[in-house]
Amino acid sequence: MSKHNDELDTFAYAITAMAAAGYSTTEKTNDPVDEQEIILAAEDAAKEAAAVRAATEQAREFRDRLEAVGISYTELLGLMNRQLKLDHIAHNILVGWETGRTYPWEKKTTPP
Numbered sequence: 001m002s003k004h005n006d007e008l009d010t011f012a013y014a015i016t017a018m019a020a021a022g023y024s025t026t027e028k029t030n031d032p033v034d035e036q037e038i039i040l041a042a043e044d045a046a047k048e049a050a051a052v053r054a055a056t057e058q059a060r061e062f063r064d065r066l067e068a069v070g071i072s073y074t075e076l077l078g079l080m081n082r083q084l085k086l087d088h089i090a091h092n093i094l095v096g097w098e099t100g101r102t103y104p105w106e107k108k109t110t111p112p
Contacts, residue, residue, distance in 0.1 A: 016045075 066073060086094070096103065 063073060066076060071079075083091075093103065
């Protein structure tokens, strides 16, 4: 997205925020308090719009990483829920498997 489009989006967002707050975009006022409130509302709207754009980009990057390994965000949430239900020992066994450990009860031994 270009800087020009970002500025237009921010401006449109500021106008929407001002209208929602009860400011008229058609009447002129020379009241410095109203002007200051409008400026502050526009600055707040610009900050909020920038935060939404940054969060959207962060979400997009995370989704791309999930798709690269073949899972959806919904699947990840399901896995996270199941992981939270694991007891401590099961968690440690999984970590051990990931690091290449085997445990005594897993070794198959045949009597001599």
